[in-house]
Amino acid sequence: MCLILFAYHVHPTYKLIVAANRDEFFQRPTASAHYWNDNRKILAGRDLEKMGTWMGVTTKGRFAALTNYRDPSEFSLKKRSRGELVADALQFKGDVHAYMKRLTANKDLYPGYNLLAGDANNLYYYSNKSDHLKRLTPGVYGLSNHLLDTEWPKVQKGKAGLSSIIKMNDCCMVEELFMLLQNSDPAPDQLLPNTGVTLEMERMLSPLFIKSDNYGTRSSTVIRISDNEIQFNERIFTENERKDQAFSIQITDE
Template sequence: MCLILFAYQVHPVYKLIVAANRDEFYQRPTLPAQYWEDQPEILAGRDLEKMGTWMGVTKTGRFAALTNYRNPKEITDGKRSRGELVANALAFEGHVSDYMQTLVENKHQYPGYNILSGDINELFYYSNVGGELRKLEPGIYGVSNHFLDTDWPKVNKGKEGLAEIVLGDEERLGSGLVEKLLVLLQNAEPAPDEFLPHTGVSLEMERMLSPLFIRSEQYGTRSSTVMFMSDDEIQYVERVFSRNGVKDGEFRIKM
């Protein structure tokens, strides 16, 4: 998952609204969002290479999502798969803060990451690179492949778009929010060179990775996910894509 935009306790009905893109190599085998056969309380996509996930929710309202921290010089040999962090967060039976504390204690076991986990009442953020475990206040946030709310073009554009959509929902019924958020997530306009971050990859790669929605032959946005969570309902919509951003299916689930 390379971009997570979310509005936490901002909308009067939907206390958690998430709009996220997962970017990955097209050749990596993946299952779309569904209830897991081995853990039927979990609704999520699944990475079939490591059997973890990048984002999901449970029937009881536990949410978790993750992005990688981009550092091409990082040595990852011998480290565990980051996808298990989200799966474990969703399966954890205790309080979410206790789970997040275990991540702090074991931060060196995984390559660099950002993780969100919680529900409509408490939401936590942690990066094993930044090192600070935060309980989030109400607000509109964005995280890509650096830290939470880093001043990257795609994060700023995403947060501005999310705020306009969520705060402009005057009827307070969520009408049309899903489609508006999916349109936002499919914005493929690259950032101007002068605003590109410098993360240790080539300029050409920075350009390719700069839009909210990434298209290329080998790597790109594999799925766009929108989730709404209120006191008594969860809506989960996932749109999946194949090479060069061609739509390949859509899944809509309510619980």
């Protein structure tokens, strides 16, 4: 996942609204969102190479999502897959705060990452780059491949768009958020971050929706969580088609 926009305790019905793009190499084998065969309480996509995930929810109302921290100088060949962090957060049987507190002890086992985890009433953020666990307060947030709310152009544009869209009628919200996530306008050169990659690559990575020959936005997801329900919409992009799917979960304690 390379862009997560979310509104927490801002909307009158949905305590958490998430609009996110997953950017990945096109050849990496991936399964779209589904209830996992090895844990039917989890609804998430799956990276079929490492068997982790970038974002998901559970029937108990838990949410978790991750972005990579872009640092081309970081050597990550012998480190563990970041996708297992999301899977572990979703499967953790205790309070999610306890899981998040444990991350600092293993922060060097993974390449740089940002992890969001929680539910409609308690949401936490941790990055092994800042090594600081934060319980989030109500607001509109953006997370790309740096730290939370780093003012990259795509984050600023996304947050502004999300803030506007969540004021609309609920019947239009999902499609409007998908349209926002499909914005492929690059940022002006003078606003590009300097993350250690080439200028050409910074330009390619700067839109909300990324397009290139071998890497880009492969799916967009909109999640809305209220006190007792999760609405999960996914839009998958392939070379020749677009596929939409939707799930509705009644939150249960079982």
